[in-house]
Amino acid sequence: MPFTLPKLSRRDFLKRAALAGATLTLVPPSYASPFGKSRDKHTFVLYSDTHIAADASAKFLNARMADNLAAVVRELSAWPVCPAAVIVNGDLAFKSGLPEDYPTFGKLIEPVRALAPVHLSLGNHDERENFWQAFPFDATRLKSVPQRQSSVFASDRANWFLLDSLELTDHTPGDLGAAELDWLHRELAARPDLPAIIVCHHNLQVPGGTPGLKDTAALEDLFVRHRQVKAFIFGHTHDWRVSTHVSGVHLINLPPTGYVFQAGRPSGWVRCTLARDGAEIELRSLDPKHPEHAQVKKLSWRTA
Numbered sequence: 267m268p269f270t271l272p273k274l275s276r277r278d279f280l281k282r283a284a285l286a287g288a289t290l291t292l293v294p295p296s297y298a299s300p301f302g303k304s305r306d307k308h309t310f311v312l313y314s315d316t317h318i319a320a321d322a323s324a325k326f327l328n329a330r331m332a333d334n335l336a337a338v339v340r341e342l343s344a345w346p347v348c349p350a351a352v353i354v355n356g357d358l359a360f361k362s363g364l365p366e367d368y369p370t371f372g373k374l375i376e377p378v379r380a381l382a383p384v385h386l387s388l389g390n391h392d393e394r395e396n397f398w399q400a401f402p403f404d405a406t407r408l409k410s411v412p413q414r415q416s417s418v419f420a421s422d423r424a425n426w427f428l429l430d431s432l433e434l435t436d437h438t439p440g441d442l443g444a445a446e447l448d449w450l451h452r453e454l455a456a457r458p459d460l461p462a463i464i465v466c467h468h469n470l471q472v473p474g475g476t477p478g479l480k481d482t483a484a485l486e487d488l489f490v491r492h493r494q495v496k497a498f499i500f501g502h503t504h505d506w507r508v509s510t511h512v513s514g515v516h517l518i519n520l521p522p523t524g525y526v527f528q529a530g531r532p533s534g535w536v537r538c539t540l541a542r543d544g545a546e547i548e549l550r551s552l553d554p555k556h557p558e559h560a561q562v563k564k565l566s567w568r569t570a
């Protein structure tokens with residue numbers, strides 16, 4: 267089963283909003299009711315590397331991460347339509363996945379739960395048990411792969427496979443492991459017809475690049491075996507860019523929401539709108555003056 271925060275009902279939303287107004291200063295002021303908006307079932311919102319500390323005023327590399335997450339949540343709340351789903355692709359917590367970090371993350375992401383289901387994955391700065399403890403009412407304890415949070419959900423134009431590449435907290439590389447790779451192979455084999463989009467915190471390991479997935483070669487083998495895999499979406503490097511793997515799979519490196527490693531690179535999020543034969547992706551920079559802000563890339567899927 268996925269780790270998903272289900273979309274809130276109108277009643278639940280209003281109850282939580284009232285509570286938030288009374289007790290939380292973290293919640294963005296635009297806690298406006300989204301009910302009545304239509305849904306764009308082909309558009310997905312991708313956040314990554316939020317790096318939220320328990321203390322919402324915490325700063326790192328000149329960024330105040332909680333303010334950044336609140337800003338992207340406000341932007342989404344102001345959209346005229348609701349997305350099909352929101353994915354937060356790991357490194358939810360600041361550094362070592364402390365128990366206190368997750369409630370702060372939960373409060374900041376809460377307004378988005380009124381808009382769409384929110385799918386959460388884990389990165390190397392998360393800690394599974396603390397994460398699971400933090401969402402006791404929303405978490406399902408049934409996991410597809412023991413100790414991992416791999417999951418799959420369907421949309422009209424693609425199946426989304428969410429991987430868990432957290433190997434060791436606060437240790438840069440990640441891995442999937444044999445059990446998760448086997449699971450992915452089986453789930454892909456069971457869904458050959460729709461395009462498959464794989465989402466994973468860690469990047470494919472390339473020589474000289476950021477330490478990423480230790481079992482990159484095994485994952486690349488699945489790209490070859492399952493032609494319906496069209497895109498691999500990841501974070502971890504904190505460096506927005508789009509490229510193409512030698513197999514023809516599109517590689518979408520999400521920008522961080524929290525902070526960039528290299529001054530001048532954009533932080534923000536990505537809108538992904540699926541077509542039948544590809545996708546349109548747009549960088550939404552936190553700084554609207556950034557030269558790459560609103561940059562739209564049109565991707566065509568490789569042939570089956």
Ligand SMILES: [Zn+2]
Pocket residue numbers: 315317357389391502504
């Ligand atoms: Zn990160």
